[in-house]
Amino acid sequence: MARLLKLNVFRYNPQDPKSVPHLQTYVLDETDNMTMFIALNRVREEQDPGLQFDFCCRAGICGSCAMVINGRPSLACHTKTKDLPDEITLLPLPVFKLIGDLSVDTGVWFRAMYDKVESWIHTRKEFDPKALEERMDNAVAEQIYELERCIECGCCVAACGTARLRDDFMGAAALNRVARFVVDPRDTRTDKEYFEIIGNDTGIFGCMGLLACEDVCPKDLPLQNQLGYLRRKMGITALKSLFSRK
Amino acid sequence: MSSILAMHVAQPSRRDAYLDWLQMLSGAALVLFMWSHMILVSSVIIGPGAMNAIAGFFERTYMAQIGGPLVFAAFLFHFVLAARKVPFRAEKQGVAWAHAKMMHHRDTWLWIVQVVTAMVILIMGAIHMWVVLTSLPISAEKSAARIQGGWWLLFYLVLLPMVELHVSIGFYRIGVKWGVIKADARSGAKKAENILFGVFMVIGLVTLVRFMFLAI
Amino acid sequence: MQTHYSDLLVIGAGLSGERIAVEAAQAGFGVTVLSIVPARRSHSSAAQGGMQAALGNCAMGKDDCPDVHFLDTVKGSDWGADQEVARMFVDTAPIEMRRLAYWGVPWNRVVPGKSFYFKGGEKFEKVEPEDRAGLITARSFGGTAKWRTCYTSDGTGHAVMCTMDNRCAQLGIDVRDRCEAIALIHDGQTCFGAIVRSLRSGELSAYLARATAVCTGGFGRIYKATTNAVICDGAGHIIALDTGAVPVGNPEAIQFHPTGIVPTDILVTEGCRGDGGTLLDVNQDRFMQIYEPEKAELASRDVVSRRMTEHMRKGLGVKSAYGDHLWLDIRHLGDKHISTKLREVDEICKYFLGIDARTQLIPVRPTQHYTMSGIRTDKDGAAYGLTGLFSAGEAACWDMHGFNRLGGNSLAETVVAGGIIGAKIAEFLGGHEVKFDTTLVRQAGAQAEERIKAIVSGTNGHEDVYKVRGALQEALMDGCFVFRNGPDLEKCIDTLHEVYERSGRVGLRSNGLGANPELAVALKIRGMVKLGLCIAYGALARTESRGSHTREDYPERNDRDWLTRTLAYWPDGAEKPVLKYEPSSPVYELPPGDRGYGGGKIIPADPASLTLIKKEVKG
Numbered sequence A: 001m002a003r004l005l006k007l008n009v010f011r012y013n014p015q016d017p018k019s020v021p022h023l024q025t026y027v028l029d030e031t032d033n034m035t036m037f038i039a040l041n042r043v044r045e046e047q048d049p050g051l052q053f054d055f056c057c058r059a060g061i062c063g064s065c066a067m068v069i070n071g072r073p074s075l076a077c078h079t080k081t082k083d084l085p086d087e088i089t090l091l092p093l094p095v096f097k098l099i100g101d102l103s104v105d106t107g108v109w110f111r112a113m114y115d116k117v118e119s120w121i122h123t124r125k126e127f128d129p130k131a132l133e134e135r136m137d138n139a140v141a142e143q144i145y146e147l148e149r150c151i152e153c154g155c156c157v158a159a160c161g162t163a164r165l166r167d168d169f170m171g172a173a174a175l176n177r178v179a180r181f182v183v184d185p186r187d188t189r190t191d192k193e194y195f196e197i198i199g200n201d202t203g204i205f206g207c208m209g210l211l212a213c214e215d216v217c218p219k220d221l222p223l224q225n226q227l228g229y230l231r232r233k234m235g236i237t238a239l240k241s242l243f244s245r246k
Numbered sequence B: 001m002s003s004i005l006a007m008h009v010a011q012p013s014r015r016d017a018y019l020d021w022l023q024m025l026s027g028a029a030l031v032l033f034m035w036s037h038m039i040l041v042s043s044v045i046i047g048p049g050a051m052n053a054i055a056g057f058f059e060r061t062y063m064a065q066i067g068g069p070l071v072f073a074a075f076l077f078h079f080v081l082a083a084r085k086v087p088f089r090a091e092k093q094g095v096a097w098a099h100a101k102m103m104h105h106r107d108t109w110l111w112i113v114q115v116v117t118a119m120v121i122l123i124m125g126a127i128h129m130w131v132v133l134t135s136l137p138i139s140a141e142k143s144a145a146r147i148q149g150g151w152w153l154l155f156y157l158v159l160l161p162m163v164e165l166h167v168s169i170g171f172y173r174i175g176v177k178w179g180v181i182k183a184d185a186r187s188g189a190k191k192a193e194n195i196l197f198g199v200f201m202v203i204g205l206v207t208l209v210r211f212m213f214l215a216i
Numbered sequence C: 001m002q003t004h005y006s007d008l009l010v011i012g013a014g015l016s017g018e019r020i021a022v023e024a025a026q027a028g029f030g031v032t033v034l035s036i037v038p039a040r041r042s043h044s045s046a047a048q049g050g051m052q053a054a055l056g057n058c059a060m061g062k063d064d065c066p067d068v069h070f071l072d073t074v075k076g077s078d079w080g081a082d083q084e085v086a087r088m089f090v091d092t093a094p095i096e097m098r099r100l101a102y103w104g105v106p107w108n109r110v111v112p113g114k115s116f117y118f119k120g121g122e123k124f125e126k127v128e129p130e131d132r133a134g135l136i137t138a139r140s141f142g143g144t145a146k147w148r149t150c151y152t153s154d155g156t157g158h159a160v161m162c163t164m165d166n167r168c169a170q171l172g173i174d175v176r177d178r179c180e181a182i183a184l185i186h187d188g189q190t191c192f193g194a195i196v197r198s199l200r201s202g203e204l205s206a207y208l209a210r211a212t213a214v215c216t217g218g219f220g221r222i223y224k225a226t227t228n229a230v231i232c233d234g235a236g237h238i239i240a241l242d243t244g245a246v247p248v249g250n251p252e253a254i255q256f257h258p259t260g261i262v263p264t265d266i267l268v269t270e271g272c273r274g275d276g277g278t279l280l281d282v283n284q285d286r287f288m289q290i291y292e293p294e295k296a297e298l299a300s301r302d303v304v305s306r307r308m309t310e311h312m313r314k315g316l317g318v319k320s321a322y323g324d325h326l327w328l329d330i331r332h333l334g335d336k337h338i339s340t341k342l343r344e345v346d347e348i349c350k351y352f353l354g355i356d357a358r359t360q361l362i363p364v365r366p367t368q369h370y371t372m373s374g375i376r377t378d379k380d381g382a383a384y385g386l387t388g389l390f391s392a393g394e395a396a397c398w399d400m401h402g403f404n405r406l407g408g409n410s411l412a413e414t415v416v417a418g419g420i421i422g423a424k425i426a427e428f429l430g431g432h433e434v435k436f437d438t439t440l441v442r443q444a445g446a447q448a449e450e451r452i453k454a455i456v457s458g459t460n461g462h463e464d465v466y467k468v469r470g471a472l473q474e475a476l477m478d479g480c481f482v483f484r485n486g487p488d489l490e491k492c493i494d495t496l497h498e499v500y501e502r503s504g505r506v507g508l509r510s511n512g513l514g515a516n517p518e519l520a521v522a523l524k525i526r527g528m529v530k531l532g533l534c535i536a537y538g539a540l541a542r543t544e545s546r547g548s549h550t551r552e553d554y555p556e557r558n559d560r561d562w563l564t565r566t567l568a569y570w571p572d573g574a575e576k577p578v579l580k581y582e583p584s585s586p587v588y589e590l591p592p593g594d595r596g597y598g599g600g601k602i603i604p605a606d607p608a609s610l611t612l613i614k615k616e617v618k619g
Helices: A036-046 A106-117 A138-148 A161-165 A171-182 A191-198 A212-216 A223-244 B002-008 B015-045 B048-060 B063-083 B090-103 B106-133 B140-148 B151-177 B183-212 C015-026 C066-076 C083-103 C156-171 C235-242 C301-316 C331-340 C343-353 C409-431 C438-457 C465-479 C486-503 C517-541 C607-618
Strands: A004-011 A022-029 A066-069 A072-075 A087-091 A097-100 A103-105 C002-011 C031-034 C113-119 C122-128 C174-176 C179-186 C191-198 C204-214 C254-261 C278-280 C326-329 C362-371 C374-376 C389-391 C564-569 C578-583
Touching (some): A022 A036, A072 A212, A106 A171, A106 A191, A106 C156, A161 B090, A191 A223, A223 B015, A223 B151, B015 B048, B015 B151, B048 B140, B090 B106, B151 B183, C002 C015, C002 C409, C031 C204, C066 C083, C083 C409, C156 C174, C156 C409, C179 C204, C179 C235, C204 C235, C204 C409, C204 C438, C254 C343, C343 C362
Antiparallel strands (some): A097 A103, C564 C578
């Protein structure tokens, strides 16, 4: 009754001079409630101990295990095999540097992103350990958290047509990060300052609106709305300065 | 002092923002033009007299003589702007194609459709405009003669769907890119996009048929 | 082998590691942080519930203060906590929460006016005060007198982790991911840094530092059923234990979580029960009120885990292909509550079980969850045994949790301890100079290289590392889980010795090139078994039941003989751990008493001996 799953897995170890990129097939019997986390670990433990892939929380929280599953970038840990056909093709995320097999280097990419968008609260205030915290409307806090939910899995970047075509495109994750600070009243940056970061073709104006980011995001972040919001906001910022200059 | 400092501090460029505005505005203008154009031409369905009356109006007000070349210019302008985002090197085209094939994602495919139709429209649209604008005034009889000539029918049978695809996808794309269409309205917008495409295809085809059988 | 140098080397980029790094960097020191995964993927981010701090802003937290928090913490620890440390923690926690707010954490805030909450399946009304509007609010969480748990929806750990990592980026701290420390460089007296394997290329490098902090989280992955991330395999404890000089404190103090989903053991937050979720048995009847009439589902997690196991042993569990389980019911909380306040739980049910928690029951069972145990440090976070080595967070036994930590106290500990210990490390760096012995560094590197070579070439044998790990995990599930007893522990120890011996014969089946995952496990397997043996020996020796350490054959808490902390050392070349003991706390602000839940008899301590402990430590 149990299905036999055929897993076609991308294999290549750049550290092994003998390794050549190829698809390797593993056959595995499906068990109840099987996720790709269970499947891949079984492959590693039972068939191919050197197979490289990344899992960490295995609960859809940390974003480690993004890979291209039958064409779609998604989190392997919350992909249930029962939702997939008998034959499953697994590829590493494009755009990011390959470490080996299904494992890619998202860490370096995202750290560079933090620097680029200055992913932190910009404030002139000093922290006073004796004072009460500054008040904030709970609705605002929840709005910030809504955008803070990004787990940096890289799915949106790998699914992005622009990111595939140009290396310097920031991608939805970075733009969403900017949106997160835009809604945060603690950050004192002005629209003009945000414009300096994202007001060009590597930023919001590079977005071609294919919306694959919105459609693959495993956390269902409101990327479409945020990208549209930023484009209008930055577009208007540019127009304003056209009239206010001198 | 500020002027001295400013000489050495790179001013953030607003170029990309302006170009993006212009791409959107030229696109939106062309979309509106195309729809009006289709509706005006389709007046032939009512009768050649209706079309000729409208054409005559545009002729007398010099809108055809001036507007025509302006539309042609906007058309080229829009192409140049949008081409900034289009891969022209084979390597990048390969990447874009592989990406679309991998993703199984409708909106990504629609973008490929837009790029391909854009190239076709660039050539065929230019030919169409050249032919029409070099033989003003426009009349139902002249158009009918062209279509009944044979090859031109085939030409328009190709150009019509290309234009309608490009226009309806472009219209939808402007909406989502600029956040006019929000996430919850997206599937509705897609439906609208399909309906627009269908309606204008029908109008276009009926118009062609009418030209085919119009007594010259 | 490349050599890197910094003032402070932090191993582990979770909340405590990065908090330490921030504190030291703010003081002007050069800090390198290493992590096996990108910082934000650290297991800190998986903590959904919240952080306990006595801010007392919300209606249900009215009149809360650090003193009440202190009582909850020490009682929760079953008097196993170091009370000096617990006191420092509760006093600092509120300030730290405000600091996090200043750095950017979007804490949920007080919304004035009427609202409802659930307790034990019943609906109650509360009125939030107008004058507190917009201040940091709190929710209820297992086993506290007041609502004290600060939170950001259902992703507190994630939100705080983002903020802390942002702060690191802002300070320009060098955070390097995919780096695994596989040995500490030391001379038996002082720690000089670590030998590190790159998980990109497999290359080894030496990271030298005047101070080294191990903040690698827990070691739940030595159990088969655990809520921990796959990276929580005790790598930091292993390199500390391997020095022979540094002890693991209270190895037997392991906490189990009542609600891991079946079969993947993904944790569903205690917030479910805090918000009014109930536990049901095979007949879909509530049962917790039978055992704990007062608190029912809201009793502390060790009590709930134990009662669940007890109930299942009575044959009232739900049978499944993965063994027995019980049901968690949150259906009555409603769509709005589930899709906002418990969104992560909702997602877990949808993505990992394929069920809808609004209409269906969630299969749950107790699983390993938290290690109160860890690298034993003093109150400044300095590890016993080696100068220049520090530890914080779950990796450490600081020790504010004793034999049971409260929900929300551990996540708060990461940042509170990180801040306190970071400042102490900065102080230490101000006055501590070292001479790096290059021979020592080279030796440590050569030793690591030899180990790797032996494992890759199979000179020691060809044991399959995954099978050895499986055997370790099974043995611990059988002998060192929620309930423990003498005969089972002895059997467990015998099995573990066998596994230990096998772990020495591990050889790779793959080629070991690059970031080879089999090699990563093989380098740790022996240390993992050592940790297992520490737990089993510690648990066997401790002939009492305290907190989450439950001996069926010694059900009473024995303050007379066991108001102590186990220190497990593993001397070089030894075949088993050497256990030593120290008093649980140098001072007793709160003398041992009844926790008020969990039941059980207490054999009281001789009051004179407590004073004696006080004197001994002070002298």
